[in-house]
Amino acid sequence: MSVSTGASRTSVVRAGSVALCLVVCLGAPATQRRAEPAGPTHGGQIVVAERTPPSTFNPVLAADAQTHAVLDRLFADLVHINRQTLKTEPALASSWSVSTDGLEYTINLRPDLKFSDGHPCTADDVVFSFDVYLDESVHAPQRDLLLVGGKPIDVRKKDDKTIVVKMPEPYAVGERIFDTIAILPKHVLGEAFAKRALPRTWGVDAPPESIVGTGPFRLRENVPGQRIVLERNPYYWKRDRDGGTLPYLDRLVFVTVPSSDAEFLRFKAGEIDIVSQLTGDQLASLSSGSGYQTADAGPSLQYNFLFFNLNDVNAATLPALATRQRWFREEKFRHAVSAAIDRAAMVSIVYRGQGEPLWGPVTRGNATWYNRALPRPARSLERARALLKEAGFSWRDDGALKDQDGKPVEFSVLVQATSVPRKQMATIIENDLAQLGIGVTIVPLDSRAVVDRVQRTRDYDACILGLGGGDADPNVDMPVWLSSGDHHFWNPSAAKPATPWEAEIDSLMRQQISARTFADRKTLFDRVQALIAEHEPMIFLASPDILAAARAGLANFKPAILPHYTLWNVEELYWRQAPDR
Amino acid sequence: MIRARRAILIVVVAVHAIVLAAPWLVPYDPAAQQRLLAFAPPSRVHAIDAQGRWHLRPFVCAIEPSTAIPFRYTEDCSRRYFVRWLVRRTTAAGFTTRESLRLFSVDEPGEMFLFGTDEFGRDVFSRVLVGARISLVMSISAVCLSLALGVVLGSLAGYMGGTVDAIVSGATELVLALPWLYLLLAARAAMPLSLTPTEAFVIIMALLGAIGWARPARLVRAVVASARANDYVTAARTAGASTPHVLRRHLLPQLPVVLVPLALQLVPQFILGETTLSLFGLGVPEPAPSWGTLLASAQRPQVLVEAWWLLAPVVGLVGICVMYYTLARTLRSGPLVSRL
Numbered sequence: 001m002s003v004s005t006g007a008s009r010t011s012v013v014r015a016g017s018v019a020l021c022l023v024v025c026l027g028a029p030a031t032q033r034r035a036e037p038a039g040p041t042h043g044g045q046i047v048v049a050e051r052t053p054p055s056t057f058n059p060v061l062a063a064d065a066q067t068h069a070v071l072d073r074l075f076a077d078l079v080h081i082n083r084q085t086l087k088t089e090p091a092l093a094s095s096w097s098v099s100t101d102g103l104e105y106t107i108n109l110r111p112d113l114k115f116s117d118g119h120p121c122t123a124d125d126v127v128f129s130f131d132v133y134l135d136e137s138v139h140a141p142q143r144d145l146l147l148v149g150g151k152p153i154d155v156r157k158k159d160d161k162t163i164v165v166k167m168p169e170p171y172a173v174g175e176r177i178f179d180t181i182a183i184l185p186k187h188v189l190g191e192a193f194a195k196r197a198l199p200r201t202w203g204v205d206a207p208p209e210s211i212v213g214t215g216p217f218r219l220r221e222n223v224p225g226q227r228i229v230l231e232r233n234p235y236y237w238k239r240d241r242d243g244g245t246l247p248y249l250d251r252l253v254f255v256t257v258p259s260s261d262a263e264f265l266r267f268k269a270g271e272i273d274i275v276s277q278l279t280g281d282q283l284a285s286l287s288s289g290s291g292y293q294t295a296d297a298g299p300s301l302q303y304n305f306l307f308f309n310l311n312d313v314n315a316a317t318l319p320a321l322a323t324r325q326r327w328f329r330e331e332k333f334r335h336a337v338s339a340a341i342d343r344a345a346m347v348s349i350v351y352r353g354q355g356e357p358l359w360g361p362v363t364r365g366n367a368t369w370y371n372r373a374l375p376r377p378a379r380s381l382e383r384a385r386a387l388l389k390e391a392g393f394s395w396r397d398d399g400a401l402k403d404q405d406g407k408p409v410e411f412s413v414l415v416q417a418t419s420v421p422r423k424q425m426a427t428i429i430e431n432d433l434a435q436l437g438i439g440v441t442i443v444p445l446d447s448r449a450v451v452d453r454v455q456r457t458r459d460y461d462a463c464i465l466g467l468g469g470g471d472a473d474p475n476v477d478m479p480v481w482l483s484s485g486d487h488h489f490w491n492p493s494a495a496k497p498a499t500p501w502e503a504e505i506d507s508l509m510r511q512q513i514s515a516r517t518f519a520d521r522k523t524l525f526d527r528v529q530a531l532i533a534e535h536e537p538m539i540f541l542a543s544p545d546i547l548a549a550a551r552a553g554l555a556n557f558k559p560a561i562l563p564h565y566t567l568w569n570v571e572e573l574y575w576r577q578a579p580d581r
Numbered sequence: 582m583i584r585a586r587r588a589i590l591i592v593v594v595a596v597h598a599i600v601l602a603a604p605w606l607v608p609y610d611p612a613a614q615q616r617l618l619a620f621a622p623p624s625r626v627h628a629i630d631a632q633g634r635w636h637l638r639p640f641v642c643a644i645e646p647s648t649a650i651p652f653r654y655t656e657d658c659s660r661r662y663f664v665r666w667l668v669r670r671t672t673a674a675g676f677t678t679r680e681s682l683r684l685f686s687v688d689e690p691g692e693m694f695l696f697g698t699d700e701f702g703r704d705v706f707s708r709v710l711v712g713a714r715i716s717l718v719m720s721i722s723a724v725c726l727s728l729a730l731g732v733v734l735g736s737l738a739g740y741m742g743g744t745v746d747a748i749v750s751g752a753t754e755l756v757l758a759l760p761w762l763y764l765l766l767a768a769r770a771a772m773p774l775s776l777t778p779t780e781a782f783v784i785i786m787a788l789l790g791a792i793g794w795a796r797p798a799r800l801v802r803a804v805v806a807s808a809r810a811n812d813y814v815t816a817a818r819t820a821g822a823s824t825p826h827v828l829r830r831h832l833l834p835q836l837p838v839v840l841v842p843l844a845l846q847l848v849p850q851f852i853l854g855e856t857t858l859s860l861f862g863l864g865v866p867e868p869a870p871s872w873g874t875l876l877a878s879a880q881r882p883q884v885l886v887e888a889w890w891l892l893a894p895v896v897g898l899v900g901i902c903v904m905y906y907t908l909a910r911t912l913r914s915g916p917l918v919s920r921l
Contacts, residue, residue, distance in 0.1 A: 285886060345616045414774075428614075444867075449769065460774060
């Protein structure tokens with residue numbers, strides 16, 4: 001039985017676009033028709049800013065967001081997650097089918113696929129690409145994503161246009177596994193791979209014409225540290241809804257701009273056409289001007305949280321911390337801290353109202369996995385106070401909180417010194433908890449020192465961190481929820497679950513990865529969210545909206561909540577009217 | 582001249598007295614947040630009311646947050662609050678309230694933010710004044726420390742020459758070449774995680790002093806070495822003058838000319854240096870105010886456009902530098918002691 005085929009999906013998409021076209025053609029008011037007389041126009045360029053230039057042009061080795069921002073425009077994957085709908089859609093594969101046991105995927109490639117140098121792209125290139133990603137000597141950061149239950153997936157060629165992928169065990173993520181796995185040209189890289197020289201190939205000094213992919217653009221010029229110019233790939237496979245060629249733009253230019261403020265000022269000066277991540281105050285200052293279009297893509301997938309050190313620390317080496325851990329382990333203490341935190345103030349102060357308060361790891365932006373049943377109590381100092389009383393805490397005459405032994409309750413909170421939003425959250429928490437008589441010292445440290453203390457030395461009281469943004473699927477957060485995971489921040493890489501509820505979360509997360517239906521997975525992950533909310537090992541704070549802006553004449557500008565927020569549909573962007581520079 | 586000197590001295594003493602007494606002079610607790618009044622502009626202090634009547638006692642109007650745009654406020658002069666000396670104000674302390682005596686403030690429930698409020702609704706005036714106490718005392722002590730080290734080491738090197746010179750110059754080069762970033766990270770790792778404000782203060786001062794002595798030492802060495810070659814120094818030494826005498830009488834008096842401008846450069850540099858240190862968890866942590874952290878939060882271009890009052894510490898910094906410069910100029914002519 002075929003569970004989901006791309007072909008039927010494509011036809012649905014086509015039918016949808018026909019319907020949309022009908023609405024636009026028949027229902028649109030006359031003024032709008034005048035503004036867009038001839039539909040999409042080809043030509044022109046857009047300039048966008050990146051904080052740092054890419055660290056490589058080899059997509060197999062790309063690890064950071066800046067590198068992906070450029071390389072994801074040069075390369076394409078078999079199946080792609082649509083950044084707006086968060087659902088999969090056919091890319092280089094025209095369709096696929098799944099065997100009834102869920103273990104075997106048969107993938108059909110589009111006809112007449114060509115690389116950006118005109119060379120045909122066939123099943124051999126696909127098999128070659130997966131060989132490269134799975135080769136241990138290459139050290140591809142995405143290799144782990146292609147392991148199911150610790151075993152690599154098996155990719156074989158059936159004929160020139162058909163590939164068969166065998167999963168070692170049922171895998172709930174399904175075809176999402178193929179997203180952003182770039183299909184590489186065997187005729188260019190085959191030799192280097194055979195000589196084990198692939199990790200040294202396509203570095204930042206590679207000649208632009210040697211970088212060959214199947215993305216909407218190809219590399220034209222690279223001026224290290226200044227700009228990267230991409231030009232339209234004439235062999236690009238995707239067509240617009242009228243069957244016209246894509247991309248519409250002739251060129252895409254990335255310039256290196258080291259700070260968000262500089263990027264914003266250059267956008268206002270007309271030197272940059274799109275800003276992908278605005279802060280709330282920047283958006284506010286744009287709303288008063290003209291010549292721009294701004295968009296609020298809604299709550300992002302990012303979740304910021306406070307957590308306490310629940311590691312099994314050695315009372316002999318860290319005696320003071322071990323005493324304080326008695327408070328941190330008390331669930332009522334954690335609930336009281338959570339109840340005292342003013343999340344609404346965080347949204348209004350940190351994000352200038354462009355965000356949402358959080359009580360769980362899944363934001364409203366991720367509607368598929370959001371657990372609506374989670375309790376979301378408003379801030380209440382009374383409830384916090386009652387909880388502390390129940391847990392045996394009391395107050396001195398000057399209002400300071402003390403524990404059963406009469407020790408004043410004081411702890412420090414680590415925060416990354418470079419993260420302004422999280423530093424502001426810490427300042428709010430300090431003030432909120434002072435109202436309970438709890439003394440908080442904020443310790444801003446550089447990011448590496450924070451991670452080192454949390455994951456290695458484990459010498460800290462509490463910490464504020466943020467996660468999320470990669471994918472909407474809960475599987476990306478496996479290392480956070482499994483007690484053996486290295487992002488299980490409150491007690492990372494534990495040998496065994498420290499509490500019964502952590503053991504339950506472990507088993508739920510393992511069950512959902514091999515569950516066959518979405519409904520089953522959703523029930524399991526809803527329970528995980530409920531357990532986390534019940535025991536609060538992490539106290540969730542707030543999530544920013546994705547805010548973006550572009551020049552007014554840019555059409556099809558539809559920011560999404562998955563990266564890349566604004567360039568995900570770059571092939572469909574076009575200039576309704578040329579920008580004034 | 583004497584009068585100008587007296588005047589500037591009075592100003593210097595007064596400024597330092599005000600700065601040192603800041604916590605007792607300010608109208609608000611510098612860490613108290615009034616989140617509903619974030620980014621409120623500086624309060625307008627009126628003497629004439631809407632009916633055109635004069636009031637001997639100045640007053641402020643009530644401010645209301647605008648419902649349409651966040652962080653915009655309108656003034657409602659139908660409710661007036663008069664400025665008074667020695668006012669009792671209630672502030673939230675835990676889940677109770679506390680009454681405290683303020684040197685000046687307005688009648689409750691009015692608010693008087695002389696320099697406006699920041700993003701948390703904290704009074705900028707109180708933060709600038711209390712922050713000045715921390716930053717100014719710290720950077721001035723750090724400047725004194727680095728100048729003292731620089732003068733001692735530099736004049737030794739310049740006067741004695743030879744091996745001493747080689748050692749001191751080598752050490753200077755080393756200090757200037759060290760990768761401070763990594764040393765600071767290592768130093769931070771060795772220290773306890775949370776530092777009390779006093780500990781942080783002493784550590785920052787010591788660190789800034791330890792990093793800062795190299796440049797003054799180089800400068801002093803050059804001045805002393807070149808002065809030593811003068812005929813009058815040779816004459817004095819031939820006449821049997823001792824080393825301390827030559828240093829005190831002939832060489833060190835040449836230093837203020839170069840050291841005073843250097844010190845004036847170092848004061849603001851060290852105030853900002855403290856911000857850099859806070860990046861490594863060595864600065865003055867929030868919510869305690871310091872000019873370094875206040876300036877750091879005012880570095881964003883949006884602030885310049887929308888909340889210009891957050892630049893108040895810049896005005897303070899310029900004022901302080903001008904004050905020291907004027908002091909240095911008035912002290913320059915004639916022997917030091919008689920000029921005071």
